[in-house]
Amino acid sequence: MNDRTLLLAGNWKMNHDHLEAISAVQKLAWALEDAKLDDSHCEVVVVPPFTDIRSVQTLVQGDKLWLKYGAQDVSQHAPGAHTGEIAASFLSRLGCSYVVIGHSERRADNHETNEVVATKIKAALSAELTPILCVGESLEQRQEKSHVEFTLGQMDESLAGFDAADLSGLVIAYEPVWAIGTGETATAADAAEMASAIRVRLGEKYGDALAQTTRILYGGSVKADNVAEIVASADVDGALVGGASLSGPDFAALCKAAVAK
Numbered sequence: 137m138n139d140r141t142l143l144l145a146g147n148w149k150m151n152h153d154h155l156e157a158i159s160a161v162q163k164l165a166w167a168l169e170d171a172k173l174d175d176s177h178c179e180v181v182v183v184p185p186f187t188d189i190r191s192v193q194t195l196v197q198g199d200k201l202w203l204k205y206g207a208q209d210v211s212q213h214a215p216g217a218h219t220g221e222i223a224a225s226f227l228s229r230l231g232c233s234y235v236v237i238g239h240s241e242r243r244a245d246n247h248e249t250n251e252v253v254a255t256k257i258k259a260a261l262s263a264e265l266t267p268i269l270c271v272g273e274s275l276e277q278r279q280e281k282s283h284v285e286f287t288l289g290q291m292d293e294s295l296a297g298f299d300a301a302d303l304s305g306l307v308i309a310y311e312p313v314w315a316i317g318t319g320e321t322a323t324a325a326d327a328a329e330m331a332s333a334i335r336v337r338l339g340e341k342y343g344d345a346l347a348q349t350t351r352i353l354y355g356g357s358v359k360a361d362n363v364a365e366i367v368a369s370a371d372v373d374g375a376l377v378g379g380a381s382l383s384g385p386d387f388a389a390l391c392k393a394a395v396a397k
């Protein structure tokens with residue numbers, strides 16, 4: 137048993153326009169109602185596209201929903217002449233609690249390096265957003281058995297320049313690239329192995345207090361029928377969920393299954 141609150145975050149990726157977002161969040165809230173979840177059980181977070189966030193904010197605040205929301209990325213820059221970018225301060229003004237940083241799709245599609253990821257974490261922290269830092273290996277690295285070394289290296293470089301005080305509240309999502317959107321899920325033992333390695337490395341670099349309070353999520357084809365086994369591992373504190381978070385009822389079922397573990 138530990139004091140870390142279970143975190144279930146739904147990354148919608150580039151799905152749902154702002155009208156669909158309202159419907160998805162309403163359905164999620166309705167489907168969660170009978171479970172009477174509160175902060176003592178878990179946090180449930182939706183991570184919609186930027187263009188949906190204002191609508192989600194209006195709904196969550198207007199209906200006083202027990203749900204949090206965040207963004208899928210953030211600019212490393214302060215507001216100014218950066219066409220197409222979204223500043224961290226804009227996201228916090230919209231009531232975002234979290235921001236996903238370094239998702240493997242952004243690393244692949246937008247050539248985001250660990251150095252860029254580190255600057256985005258800095259920007260997020262300065263706006264009091266909680267970063268969800270994504271790390272994880274490719275299939276090739278897993279087959280070569282270099283997955284732990286690679287993933288820890290990615291984390292070390294993405295957190296370069298920070299100290300323990302900067303990183304309190306940080307969330308790390310272990311997402312093996314080969315398991316994202318493929319239907320291939322890492323086994324609970326695979327997720328547990330990496331979460332434990334991440335926690336040990338955090339302890340070595342930043343001390344035991346940070347290691348014991350940092351939440352480590354697993355992501356990669358998590359669904360209602362496999363989440364309980366995954367979050368049963370002592371070091372896995374929740375899930376970052378893609379496809380199974382798009383439908384409100386499906387994501388609610390997943391959250392209930394995780395809490396009931």
Ligand code: PEP
Binds near residue numbers: 356358376
């Ligand atoms: C993700 O996008 O972070 C993810 C884990 O996706 P999926 O659950 O669809 O594999």
